[in-house]
Amino acid sequence: MIGALMHASRAWRWELVLAFGTVCGALYLLWRNAGLPPMVFGDELTYSTFSRLVRLEDASVPSYLYLWLARGSSSCGAGFLDCVRVANALLFAAATPFVYLVARRVCAAPLAAGVALAALLAPANSYSAYFMPEAPYYFGFALLAWTSLATRERGWLRYALATGAILGIMTLIKVHAIFLLPAQCLFVLATRRHAVREALSTAALTLALALAIRLGLGYALAGDAGLQLFGPMYGAHAEGSPDQLALLLSGAFANLRGHLMGLALLLPFPLCLLCHALLGKRAADSCSSRTQPLGELQLYAALMLAAPLAMAVAYTATIFAIEGTRVHMRYYDFAFPLLFVVGAAAGSAGPRARLPAAVLALVAAAAMLYASAALTPAFRLTYVDCAELASVLASRPMLQVLLGLQVLTLSAWVVSARLGGMLFVFGVLPWFALQGALATRDNFARTAHPSIYDAAGQFARANLSAAERTQLSIAGDGASNLMRAKFHADEHRIKLIELADNAPLEQRELPPSGQWLLVVGPHRLAPPLTPAVQRPDFALVRLAGQPVRLWQVNLSGAEADLAMARKVSGFGISEQWGRWSTGKHATLEFTRPLPRELVLTIHARAFGPNAGQPFLLNIGGQQAQFTLGQEAGDITLRFNTDGRQSRITIVVPQPVSPRQLGVNPDRRTLGIGLHSVMVATPM
Structure with a gap:
């Protein structure tokens, strides 16, 4: 008592x-x-x-x-x-x-x-x-x-x-x-x-x-x-279709390697304990007894890690062709505290054979050291995707200390399970937390000062009415910068126009509709545009009358609308966001002729090395050149046709497959990712 x-x-x-x-x-x-x-x-x-x-x-x-x-x-x-x-x-x-x-x-x-x-x-x-x-x-x-x-x-x-x-x-x-x-x-x-x-x-x-x-x-x-x-x-x-499933499987295996290496680097000790318990049937045996909660914990941790990990790998492989190198650990890192507990409970596992434990510890240490060298060159590791990996890899000296602590913990566990658990809780985890705090501090410090896009978006919210902001477009360089300005402007109908660094705003890049244009950064305005408000880092422009929309073809997954498309060729399977071109030429033929005075707005993105390179768009004997970034944006082109043309053809500058780039096993030669095409005519 x-x-x-x-x-x-x-x-x-x-x-x-x-x-x-x-x-x-x-x-x-x-x-x-x-x-x-x-x-x-x-x-x-x-x-x-x-x-x-x-x-x-x-x-x-x-x-x-x-x-x-x-x-x-x-x-x-x-x-x-x-x-x-x-x-x-x-x-x-x-x-x-x-x-x-x-x-x-x-x-x-x-x-x-x-x-x-x-x-x-x-x-x-x-x-x-x-x-x-x-x-x-x-x-x-x-x-x-x-x-x-x-x-x-x-x-x-x-x-x-x-x-x-x-x-x-x-x-x-x-x-x-x-x-x-x-x-x-x-x-x-x-x-x-x-x-x-x-x-x-x-x-x-x-x-x-x-x-x-x-x-x-x-x-x-x-x-x-x-x-x-x-x-x-x-x-x-x-x-998804069977074709998409095949692409999913090929990309998933490549992406899974990054996740497994990441886990081996971060948590070799708890994973070693799980393998020791599950392979030795210790967890299953203890789960049958109401007096052994450790086995239940080990089994629950393994299941709750495996299920979202499988989902993360499968989903990442299907988003875009360039997503295969991202390691979306945030889809399952909520389960990491369970693995922390598994490590802390090492001393509660009861007697075990020392030789199998030594072999597992050696394998875990080798996998950890391999991952520390191989992860960064092969995968894109960002703070938002995998805060843990980005943190421990931010400083090489601190990473080496962590690796040393992990090896020491594994070695101690072979000798004494209780000592291994103590070293993990009071050695590895505090150092891991310190690495995370310092790396997060540095990462946040890089974004702590508002950018010109923050200021421009806040200006739009403060100086345009709610109704006027529905008629606003924002132009500037970098998709994330534009979304930052849109976030502050606080209106979901704002259109975004991505420009190259320091490039002028061309007439063809003007939005197909709207009354206001906010141009952020050192981008010269296309004549005859003049600012209604000029600031050192951005300009607000009032736009003249906009074209009248006639019809639109949407290739975006569940929202696809192909009623006005007689034929679509040179494009791959339909995906949630749209379709990739799969060769040098991609053609869209409409069910009716294009207007004599044509305003054509393309919502699209470029794949890989095609970003920033000149695409060509042909209508009859006419040709226009345009460029795209890797994030989706609008391009507006103007033509004078003979009133009989109904087909547009896009010429891709450099069709290339993700496999050729070493991104994932997808063999399709991609170029332009087409979301939608809008046909309009001037007022």
Whole structure:
């Protein structure tokens, strides 16, 4: 009795330390994030637009509950972004007690508190600075993990209702949670396999309730749009053709290599423990006993890492042909705290054979060292895609210290499992958190000062009425810069015109419609344009009468409209955003002749080395030249035809395949990515 009381007293003291650390961590996040300009485009623009500026039913991302909640930030006026960041920081910190409670099932209080605070201070907390759903999703997963692991003994009905409800709500924060459902059901079946009827009932009710909440609450928030399980954007990928599936598989294997190397670099010790447990059937055996929570944790961590990892690899391989080298770790890094707990609980695993442990430790160390050398040349690692990898690779000297700590931890584990766990919690994790804090500080410092695009967008919001901003176009260099200005201007109908660095604004680049044009940067205006307002870094121009739209052909996935297209040739399969050209020439033939005075607006992008190179567009005997960037933008061309032409042909400067560029195995020779073509005539 006395020993139990002393143990409870010590745990209570560590929980006070945890509470104090959590409050300090939350205050640090609030201080660090305050006043930063938006940084992630187009994600932050997407979520700001769909939550605040359009109806929920018009959102292409089905995060309807998150969008509905984020809509409240509009009450903060121009400070809406900081309001979102405050909520993000508080939610991220609020997950810390649940990480601690999960860890306490398998660890002593000091280790559990260390793991929980390490999770709070890990590089993933950088997502709290973005107008994105990562922070509430992270909180939701921490709650799900605690509910799944700590409340399993409270009866199958209550368990299924609780986990199903949490998962259903998570799918309305980020649709990616749908891919956690199979993992959750497998966990239920594995841990209750000696009571088959109960296991099947629990899994079925969990799945049914999650889907009912996803569709029912989705319908309540967004009407019929909420009944689409994956929403318009992700649904187009889910409904791919066999050709797309073949491309997906070839790209997925190439991308998977980057994810596996990233995990080997970041978390070799917990992964080594998982392999030791799962390959030795230790987790499955312990899951059959109600007295062994460690096996349940190991199995749950493995499932909750594997399911979103598979989704991330498959999705990344299908977005665009150039996406195969990105490592989207943020689709599953919410599960990293579970791996932290696995590492901390090394001493609770019981006796083990030393030779297999030594072999696994050697393999893990070798994979880690290989990844440290091979990752950067082969893959694009950005802070928004993989904050953890970008942080540890930001400083070579600090990386070498981390590698040394990881090797020391693996070596110590071979000798003493308890010592390995202690070194991981009080050596590796603090250094990992320090690397993340320093790298995030430096990354945010590079964007801390508002750019001319921030100033231009804020000027437009302050000086143009809401109605006038619907008629605004913004021209400048760099797609992310333009989206930054649009974010501040706060109007979703603003059109963007991407220009080359310091290049003049040509007549053909003028928007096909609208009354106002905001030109940002040193871009000379095409005559006869004159600024209505001139500032050192931008100019606001009032436009004359605009062309009259006759028809439009849209090649963008589920929104495709080919009613006016008699024939489309030289293009590949339809994708969510449009179609890639697959050779030197790409042709679009309309069902009626083009007008004599033609204004043709192309919404398109260039692939790889074609960006900035001259494309040619032929109509009859006439020819016009234009250039595109790697991000989609509008190009407007003017022709005088004989009134009998109905075909346009685009000549690609340098068709090239992703395989030739070493990006992924896709063999198609790509050039222009065509979204839409609008046919108009002058007023």
